[in-house]
Amino acid sequence: MFYTGTTSGRDRLSSSPRCDLVRVKFIVFCLLSILVISIFGPLEPHASALSNAAHGSLTINRGERLLVIAPHPDDETLGAAGLVQRVVAHGGTVRTVVVTAGDGFVEAVRQSTGQLAPRPSAFLSYGQRRIGEANAAAAALSPRGIRLDVLGFPDGGLLPLLSAHWDRLHPGRSPTTGRTAPPYRRALDRNLAYAGADLRAGLMHVMRQFRPTMVAFTDPEDAHPDHHAVGLFALLATDDWMQSRRESASWPRMFAFLVHWKQWPPDSGEPSVPDHIVDEPLDLPADLPLRDQERACLSLTDQELGRKQKALGEYRTQTAVMAPFLSSFVRRTECFSVNTRQNAQDVDAQIGRPVGHRARAATLLARRPLAHAGALAPSALHDAR
Ligand SMILES: [Zn+2]
Numbered sequence: 373m374f375y376t377g378t379t380s381g382r383d384r385l386s387s388s389p390r391c392d393l394v395r396v397k398f399i400v401f402c403l404l405s406i407l408v409i410s411i412f413g414p415l416e417p418h419a420s421a422l423s424n425a426a427h428g429s430l431t432i433n434r435g436e437r438l439l440v441i442a443p444h445p446d447d448e449t450l451g452a453a454g455l456v457q458r459v460v461a462h463g464g465t466v467r468t469v470v471v472t473a474g475d476g477f478v479e480a481v482r483q484s485t486g487q488l489a490p491r492p493s494a495f496l497s498y499g500q501r502r503i504g505e506a507n508a509a510a511a512a513l514s515p516r517g518i519r520l521d522v523l524g525f526p527d528g529g530l531l532p533l534l535s536a537h538w539d540r541l542h543p544g545r546s547p548t549t550g551r552t553a554p555p556y557r558r559a560l561d562r563n564l565a566y567a568g569a570d571l572r573a574g575l576m577h578v579m580r581q582f583r584p585t586m587v588a589f590t591d592p593e594d595a596h597p598d599h600h601a602v603g604l605f606a607l608l609a610t611d612d613w614m615q616s617r618r619e620s621a622s623w624p625r626m627f628a629f630l631v632h633w634k635q636w637p638p639d640s641g642e643p644s645v646p647d648h649i650v651d652e653p654l655d656l657p658a659d660l661p662l663r664d665q666e667r668a669c670l671s672l673t674d675q676e677l678g679r680k681q682k683a684l685g686e687y688r689t690q691t692a693v694m695a696p697f698l699s700s701f702v703r704r705t706e707c708f709s710v711n712t713r714q715n716a717q718d719v720d721a722q723i724g725r726p727v728g729h730r731a732r733a734a735t736l737l738a739r740r741p742l743a744h745a746g747a748l749a750p751s752a753l754h755d756a757r
Contacts, residue, residue, distance in 0.1 A: 428666055428667065428668045428669070429668065429669060429670075429671075430455070430627075430668040430669060430670045430708065432455075432458050432459055432462050432464070432586075433462070433585075434462050434463050434464070435462070435463050435464055435465075436459045436462060436464035436465075436585045436586050437464060437465050437466075437467075437582060437583060437584045437585045437586070438455065438456065438459040438464060438465070438466045438467070438584060438585070438586045438587075438588065439466075439467050439468075439469065439578065439579065439582055439584035439586070439587045439588070439624075440452050440455075440456065440466065440467070440468045440469070440587075440588045440589070441468075441469050441471065441575065441587065441588070441589040441590075441602060441605075441606045442468065442469070442470050442471065442589075442590070442602070443470075443471050443472060443530065443590055443596070443598040443599050443601075443602040444470065444471075444472055444474040444502075444527060444598065445470050445473065445474045445502040445503065445505055445506035445509075445687065446474070446502075446505075446506070446509070446684070446687045446690050446698070447470075447590060447599070447631055448468050448470065448506075448509075449509050449513070449680065449683045449684050449687070450629075450631050450684070450698065450701045451588070451590065451629030451630070451631055451701075451706065452588045452627075452629055452706065453513055453676070453679065453680035453683055453684075453706075454670050454672040454676045454677075454680060454706045455586075455588060455627070455670055455706055455708075456468075456513050456514065456518065457513055457514065457676045457679060457680075458670060458676065459586070460513075460514045460516060460518075466514070466518045466519070467518070467519045467520075467521070467578070467582050467584075468506075468510060468518060468519070468520045468521070469521045469522075469523060469560075469575065469578055470503075470506055470520065470521070470522050470523070471523050471525050471530065471571070471598075471602055471605075472499075472523070472524070472525050472526060472527040472530070472598065473499030473500070473502055473503050473522060473524055473527065473556055474498075474499060474502040474527050474689075475495045475496060475498055475499030475502070475527050475546070475548055475549055476495065476526065476527030476528035476529070476546065476547065476548045476549075477498070477527070477689075477693075478490075478548065479693065480498070480689060480690075480692070480693045481494055481495055481498050481548075483692075483693060484498065484689070484692075492548065492549045492550045492551075495546075495548040495549045496549050496555060496556075498689065499524075499527070499549070499556065500556065501689055502687075502689055503522055503556065503558055505686050505687045505688065505689060505690075506520055506522070506687075507520060508686035509683040509684070509686040509687060510683075512679055512682045512683040512685075512686055513679055513680070513683050521560045521578065522556060522558050522559055522560065523554060523559060523560055523561075523564070523571070523574055524554030524555060524556045524558075524559035524560075524562070525554065525564075525566060525571060526544055526545070526546035526547070526548075526549070526551070526566050527546070527548065527598065528546075528547060528548070528597075528598065529544050529545075529546055529547060529566065529598075530571075530597065530598045530601035530602060530605075531597040531598065531600065531601045532544050533566065533567060533568035533571055533601065534568050534601055534604060534605075534723050535568075535723070535724070537566060537567050537568060538567060538568035538569055538725070539567055539568075539569060540565035540567040540569060540570050541567075542567070543565040543566040543567045544566040544567070545566065546566070551566075552565060552566050553565050553566060560574065560578075561574060561577075568605075571605055572605055572608050572609055572612065573609075573612075575605055575606065575608075575609035576609040576612045576613050576616075578609075579609055579610065579613040580613060580616070584624045585622075585624050585625065586624055586625045586626075586627065587606060587610055587624045587625070587626050587627070588626075588627045588628075588629060588708070589602055589603055589606035589607075589626075589627075589628060589629075590602050590603050590606075590628065590629060590630070590631060591603050591628035591629060591630045591660075591709055592604050592607070592628065593628075593630070593660060593661060593663075593709075594630055594631060594632050594633070595632040595633050595634065596631065596632040599631055599632060603628055604719050604722070604723065606626075607626070607711065607715060607716040607719045608716070608719050608720065610623075610624065610626060610716050611716040611717055611719070611720075614713075614716075623713050625710065626710065626711035626712075626715070626716065627668070627708035627709070627710060627711070628708060628709045628710075628711055629706065629707075629708050630656060630657070630660065630709075631701075633657050633660065636657045637654055637700040637701060637703070638700075639696075639700050640696060640697045640700035641696075642696055643696060644695075644696055644699075649700075649703065650677065650702055650703060650704070651704055652703060652704060653669070653671075653703065653704050653705040653707075654700075654701065654703035654704070654705050654706070654707065655669075655705070655707055656707045656709065660709070663709070663715070664712075665709045665710055665711060665712065665715070666709075666710045667707055667708065667709055667710065668707070668708050668710055669705045669706065669707040669708070670705060670706045670707075670708075671704060671705055672703075672704055672705065672706065677702060677704070680701075680702055681699075681702045684698045684699070684701070684702065
């Protein structure tokens with residue numbers, strides 16, 4: 373501050389030789405500031421500064437290969453729409469795997485059909501609609517198109533695959549569609565069974581083919597059982613893939629995002645989300661365990677925010693029943709827990725599986741040719757035209 377006194381005091385200051393010196397210093401400071409900003413670019417937006425004070429910023433290199441693994445259609449957009457766009461903007465490639473078609477949302481299907489006990493066919497057509505919405509959302513996020521694969525595993529039935537239905541001889545059965553294998557024509561491999569070993573191998577197969585440098589998936593701490601399970605399967609598959617590569621191969625960076633947590637995101641329980649919170653950062657909840665992991669946040673630009681909102685709007689089956697919840701994720705930041713190699717290597721012990729046989733069994737399964745080769749044909753690449 374250069375003066376705080378009265379007008380007369382200001383006059384005195386401005387007319388003194390000391391004042392001239394201060395003025396010269398001020399002008400030099402301004403010129404230096406302009407020079408620094410022109411060389412190093414503008415300062416981070418306010419939101420980024422806020423979030424990065426608590427978490428590190430997320431760096432994205434040119435040509436990254438990002439694999440997003442989502443339990444249900446819409447999770448990839450809720451948790452990683454900004455990340456997806458940023459990777460594409462940096463000349464990278466994105467592939468999304470949606471593990472289920474979201475065909476187990478009983479209340480939504482009851483509401484849309486008007487039936488108290490909808491038939492399996494109603495759940496299947498609901499899943500089909502959600503796959504179509506996921507295609508439209510992917511197109512909204514990137515004009516270049518994003519490859520989207522659907523595995524078609526049982527919505528609401530992923531957690532038992534880690535224990536009771538690990539082996540394909542004892543597959544799980546979808547509580548809503550009644551199926552024990554992916555029923556959708558669009559599914560990546562309809563020969564997979566609803567078994568933990570098959571899901572693990574299916575994800576590893578995608579990794580072997582896509583060779584991601586970044587993998588984003590739902591946090592194993594997520595409160596939704598399917599999300600929790602997908603987080604663990606993603607880590608298992610990454611570990612298997614890395615074991616199948618040469619020892620010096622680089623691990624992909626592993627980013628876990630959160631969707632379901634008690635009373636989070638803030639305002640998500642309100643009838644409508646106030647407009648002003650869009651510009652605020654969305655930090656991870658304070659009571660989410662740190663697990664010795666770093667956290668990294670991405671600060672979204674206005675264009676990225678706009679596309680995230682547009683992509684979520686494509687999920688009409690979901691906005692019809694929980695629009696405020698979806699909107700509460702359209703915020704200035706996306707934050708992730710950065711998983712470590714050790715996190716991935718610990719999962720087998722965590723779920724009680726013998727560690728020694730894991731890579732061999734999964735590699736054998738993953739090397740099988742895909743039953744549905746058409747899923748890998750150009751037609752599977754959603755190209756927004
Ligand atoms: Zn979900």
